[in-house]
Each structure stands twice: as structure tokens, then as C-alpha cells.
Amino acid sequence: MLTVPVRxxxxxDVAAVERLLDCEPYAGAQIAERVAAGGLAWWRHEARLFGYGNGKRIDALCWLGANLIPVRAGPAAVAAFADLIAGEVRGCSSIVGPAEAVVDLWDRLRPHWGPARDVRDCQPLLALDRPAAVRPDPDVRLVHAGEVDILYPAAVAMYTEEVGVPPAGAGDTSYRERVADLVRARRAYARVLGGRVIFKAEVAVATRHTAQIQGVWVAPDWRGRGLATAGMAAVVADVLERVAPTVSLYVNDFNEPARRAYARCGFRQVGTFATVLF
Structure with missing residues (x-):
């Protein structure tokens, strides 16, 4: 009888998981933050973390919760994770992580879970470990506690534009509470003009290695004026001083304006992500 190398x-297993995640400071950031905050007991996260390897050795990881996230997963690990997960009803809203593993995992899960709403198979993963190469926007700052109502419409607009549908909970209080949590945690940045957000970005994930930026958005009538470049430079400056030793993010390959802005700031590509959206 063969022993299945997934458990x-x-x-x-926290120490072994942390050692593996230290080898993947950018690709493993989403899992690393959650493990640091709550260990590995599934009931703390409403998610499970599976490891692939012989005996106590862990060579690859797969997080299964609101998102499905493979880390350091080669073809054999992907096949093993897919065999384990395929029989379950899909509960995640996306599969996200290193492109090769995500695409392979989705190919195996699609007959059981398909179809997906969108597959973005090339998202450059970028990082920066020094101040941006351009002048920061002095008007970009942390969002104040009393400005959640100002930030919320911009957050909904960004999500809808990026993902293609409004955020789950946009019609009630759950998404607004997510925005409020970011503000309380001093993770939300914006430039506010006349009571309106014209640039925004958030630290979605923070670990001892990196702060991962998401939700970068410029109001449509302000685009083409360099706000994203200078705004990101301001975010980078504060994050490097206050949050983490590097700043990272991933961007759709077809989003040329965003890629140009990040390049002007000095971001370099350290990998490629893919995302499957349901």
C-alpha cells in the first residue's frame, strides 16, 4: 500500500512551515501572515493547510480557505493536492499563487469545479527593497479613522473594475467592515481632494519579509497625470519605514499603465502569479 504524501x-508543524515560507518570502506571504497570526489549527482560520512531503518533511504547501493558494508546489505536489481537493465542493473564491502551479492545479480541478469566471494566467510578481526612484506624492497619507465613508466608494469602484463584479457584501456591512479594518490597522493610504479619494492603495498582507500591496486605484478622471507613480512612491516610503523591509505586489500583464507606474518606481519582477476567479 502506498503512503499518500499529503497531510x-x-x-x-509551525516551525517547519515557517522554514519553507522563509524560502518563498513573496509567493508565500499570504499564508505566512495567517500562520504568524493564528498558528495552524484550522478552526482559528476557517481554513486548512496541507503539506506535501515524505514523513515529517514538508516540501510544498496548499492553503484551502476563502482562497486556494499553492506554495512551492511542483507537478507531483500539485497532482497530490488536486487528488485530495477534487472531491470537495468548491468553497474558495479564487485560486492564486505561482503561475505554473495555479494553472496546473486548475487544469486538474476544472472538471470537478468548473467553469471559472476568469483566468488570469500571467500576473508579474514585483518587489522593491528601497525608496522609489521618483518623488513621492506629499498628499498621499494614511486614511484617518473618520474617513471610512470617504474611502469605501473608492474601494468598491476599484474592486468592481479589477474583478469584474462588485465585492461580496457590497450591499451590506461586511465589505465596508473589511475597509474599516484596513483603516484601523493603518494599512489604507489615499490622496483625498475635496472630500473625495482620487488615489488609494492598501497593505493587504504584512510579514517579516514583505508588505504586499493591493487595491491600487486612481479615479478615472485623474488618470494619465502620474498620480499612480507618485502615490505608490509615497506608499513605498511609509511601508519601508514602518511595516516591512520590502514592498511587493502582483499586477495583470495587460495593465500597461500600472506596469509602467511600478517600473518608474523601481519595482523589479521576482516571479509570475496566476489567478483563477470564480
């Missing part, structure tokens, strides 16, 4: 991980 559900628990708190006893």
Missing part, C-alpha cells in the same frame, strides 16, 4: 498540518 493536514497543525500547530506542531
Amino acid at each position: 493536514l498540518l497543525g500547530d506542531a
Whole structure:
């Protein structure tokens, strides 16, 4: 009888998981933040983390919760994770991570979970470990606690434009609470003009290695004026001083204006992500 090299991980595996994630400071950031905050007991996260490897050795990881995230998963690990997960009803809203693993995983899960709403198979993963190469926008700052109502419409607009549908909970309080959490945690940045957000960005993930930026958005009538470049430079400056030693993000390959802005700031490509959206 063959031993299946995939197992559900628990708190006893934290040290081994952290060692593996240290080898993937950018690709593993989303998992690393959650493990640091709550260990590996599934009930703390409403998610499970599976490890691939022989015996106690862990060579690859797969996070299964609101998102499905493979890390350091080669073809054999992807096949093993897919075999384990395929029989479950899909509960995640996306598969996201290193492109080769995500595409392979989706090819295997599609007959069971398909179809996807969108597959973005080439998203450059970028990082920067020094101040941006351009002058920061002095008007970009942390959003104040009393400005959630100002930030919220911009957050909904960004999400809808980026993902193609409004955020789950946009009609009630859950998405607004997510925005408020970012503000309380001092992770939300904006340039506010006349009571309106014209640039925004958030630190979505923070680990001892990196702060991952998401939600970068410029109001449509302000685009083409360099706000994204200078705004990101301001975000980078504060993050490097206050949050983490590097700044990272991933961007759709077809989003040429955003890619140009990040390049002007000095971001370099450190990998390629892919995202499957449901």
C-alpha cells in the first residue's frame, strides 16, 4: 500500500512551515501572515493547510480557505493536492499563487469545479527593497479613522473594475467592515481632494519579509497625470519605514499603465502569479 504524501498540518508543524515560507518570502506571504497570526489549527482560520512531503518533511504547501493558494508546489505536489481537493465542493473564491502551479492545479480541478469566471494566467510578481526612484506624492497619507465613508466608494469602484463584479457584501456591512479594518490597522493610504479619494492603495498582507500591496486605484478622471507613480512612491516610503523591509505586489500583464507606474518606481519582477476567479 502506498503512503499518500499529503497531510493536514497543525500547530506542531509551525516551525517547519515557517522554514519553507522563509524560502518563498513573496509567493508565500499570504499564508505566512495567517500562520504568524493564528498558528495552524484550522478552526482559528476557517481554513486548512496541507503539506506535501515524505514523513515529517514538508516540501510544498496548499492553503484551502476563502482562497486556494499553492506554495512551492511542483507537478507531483500539485497532482497530490488536486487528488485530495477534487472531491470537495468548491468553497474558495479564487485560486492564486505561482503561475505554473495555479494553472496546473486548475487544469486538474476544472472538471470537478468548473467553469471559472476568469483566468488570469500571467500576473508579474514585483518587489522593491528601497525608496522609489521618483518623488513621492506629499498628499498621499494614511486614511484617518473618520474617513471610512470617504474611502469605501473608492474601494468598491476599484474592486468592481479589477474583478469584474462588485465585492461580496457590497450591499451590506461586511465589505465596508473589511475597509474599516484596513483603516484601523493603518494599512489604507489615499490622496483625498475635496472630500473625495482620487488615489488609494492598501497593505493587504504584512510579514517579516514583505508588505504586499493591493487595491491600487486612481479615479478615472485623474488618470494619465502620474498620480499612480507618485502615490505608490509615497506608499513605498511609509511601508519601508514602518511595516516591512520590502514592498511587493502582483499586477495583470495587460495593465500597461500600472506596469509602467511600478517600473518608474523601481519595482523589479521576482516571479509570475496566476489567478483563477470564480
